[in-house]
Amino acid sequence: MHPREELWISRAIDRCATEADWRALTAVAVHDRDVWRRLCRTLEAETLLGARLSPLLPALVPAASPAPAAARRPPLRRVGAWLAAAAVLLAFWCGRMSAAPPTASPSEPRPLHAGSADELFGAYVAAGTRSGRLLEQLPVRTLATRQLPGDEGLEVVFVRSLVERTHIDRALTLVADEHGRPTPSPVDLTNYVLPTNY
Amino acid sequence: MRTPPDPDETRNAQRGDRLATGELWLQHRRFVATVLLAHAGARDLDDLLQEVALRMTRSIGELEDPARLRPWLRAIARNVAIDHARRSVATPPLPLPCAPGDDAFLLEPAYDAPSQQRHQEELEQTMRDLARLDPVYREPLLLRALDGLSQREIAVALDVPETTVETRLARARRWLRERADEEERANPTEPDRQHAPTRRTVD
Numbered sequence: 001m002h003p004r005e006e007l008w009i010s011r012a013i014d015r016c017a018t019e020a021d022w023r024a025l026t027a028v029a030v031h032d033r034d035v036w037r038r039l040c041r042t043l044e045a046e047t048l049l050g051a052r053l054s055p056l057l058p059a060l061v062p063a064a065s066p067a068p069a070a071a072r073r074p075p076l077r078r079v080g081a082w083l084a085a086a087a088v089l090l091a092f093w094c095g096r097m098s099a100a101p102p103t104a105s106p107s108e109p110r111p112l113h114a115g116s117a118d119e120l121f122g123a124y125v126a127a128g129t130r131s132g133r134l135l136e137q138l139p140v141r142t143l144a145t146r147q148l149p150g151d152e153g154l155e156v157v158f159v160r161s162l163v164e165r166t167h168i169d170r171a172l173t174l175v176a177d178e179h180g181r182p183t184p185s186p187v188d189l190t191n192y193v194l195p196t197n198y
Numbered sequence: 199m200r201t202p203p204d205p206d207e208t209r210n211a212q213r214g215d216r217l218a219t220g221e222l223w224l225q226h227r228r229f230v231a232t233v234l235l236a237h238a239g240a241r242d243l244d245d246l247l248q249e250v251a252l253r254m255t256r257s258i259g260e261l262e263d264p265a266r267l268r269p270w271l272r273a274i275a276r277n278v279a280i281d282h283a284r285r286s287v288a289t290p291p292l293p294l295p296c297a298p299g300d301d302a303f304l305l306e307p308a309y310d311a312p313s314q315q316r317h318q319e320e321l322e323q324t325m326r327d328l329a330r331l332d333p334v335y336r337e338p339l340l341l342r343a344l345d346g347l348s349q350r351e352i353a354v355a356l357d358v359p360e361t362t363v364e365t366r367l368a369r370a371r372r373w374l375r376e377r378a379d380e381e382e383r384a385n386p387t388e389p390d391r392q393h394a395p396t397r398r399t400v401d
Contacts, residue, residue, distance in 0.1 A: 006368040006369065006371065006372045007364065007365070007368045009368070009371065010364065010367050010368035010371050011364075013371065014342070014348070014349060014367075016349070038375060041375050041378060041379065042371050042372070042374065042375040044378070045371075045374045045375050045377070045378040046339075046342075046343050046371060046374060047343075048378070049324065049339075049343050049344075049374060050343040050344055052317075052320055052321055052324045053235065053321070053324065053325075053340070053343075053344055054344060055321075056231070056235065056240050056243060056321075057228050057231040057232060057235070057243075057344060057345075058227050058228050058231055058247070135224060136224065163224075165217065165220070
């Protein structure tokens with residue numbers, strides 16, 4: 001085997017082999033046709049490695065999330081809902097959402113009239129992805145499975161997780177009034193520090 | 199296609215912009231997970247990822263050059279992996295994530311228990327094999343195969359010359375191919391079982 005063969009093969013796999021590299025590989029192959037097998041085999045082994053280990057890793061984020069320009073505000077006023085999911089303080093959100101609501105084209109199914117939960121969920125994901133609200137879907141996790149009687153198949157109980165964000169102008173928390181009744185009270189967002197245990 | 203690191207986003211995170219911090223984490227957590235996988239294996243990967251996220255959030259302000267976010271994150275991930283290795287010396291090995299029979303595991307599109315079992319065995323075998331490869335070669339190989347980084351990006355992340363990465367990748371790939379050849383020699387029927395057309399027997 002030529003001492004530089006591995007380097008040429010590696011460059012070929014990385015698509016950065018030069019014309020000279022290919023010429024050299026071809027010249028080697030004249031006497032040792034096995035070089036093409038080694039190239040294919042290396043590529044196959046690396047692809048297989050990626051395929052086997054990828055499920056262990058978080059998904060790739062292909063591009064920067066499309067945050068609308070209007071949503072870029074001074075840091076203290078910008079709050080991501082996906083961070084806030086961990087916040088115990090905020091009981092509920094209110095106010096104007098900066099992220100523009102999804103604008104469905106006439107040809108797209110209207111979520112409210114969709115027939116099944118899956119259709120509604122699909123419409124939610126599509127709209128959220130378009131508007132920049134939905135950042136990612138985490139892998140589905142199975143909690144339980146049960147064989148159904150006869151030919152009815154398998155029942156699967158699972159958890160679906162979505163990573164989302166939103167922008168808010170004001171937030172409320174629930175406090176007790178003088179009678180002990182829960183009452184909404186504004187939260188000062190400029191001094192509010194979200195927990196970071198995400 | 200992956201997005202290159204954005205120094206402006208890093209600067210925003212350093213100024214306390216939590217949304218920017220979240221974005222940074224989303225963009226780089228697979229890279230971090232790959233470094234952790236290279237240095238700590240698959241065990242406790244989720245916990246270690248959380249630890250790196252926490253350290254990143256706490257100390258992003260200390261990063262001097264926003265353009266060197268990846269090397270900085272890698273240093274954190276390596277430290278977390280080393281700390282984890284020290285703590286786990288006396289701890290018996292735990293099963294890999296996604297083990298069939300666990301309370302929770304990843305659901306494949308078509309649930310198939312034998313297939314899950316086979317994938318799990320392949321995963322464990324791959325991790326055992328990788329453990330025998332020197333981390334000097336293992337890390338660039340995984341960053342290339344799993345995170346899709348270019349040789350230049352790997353060189354920046356590892357803080358070594360690009361030619362070094364090229365050489366290490368070439369050696370790692372040779373090792374990988376020779377392992378695949380050994381595996382095939384050990385299980386000569388395996389590829390046939392996967393790809394051979396179904397043969398029907400007529401009685």
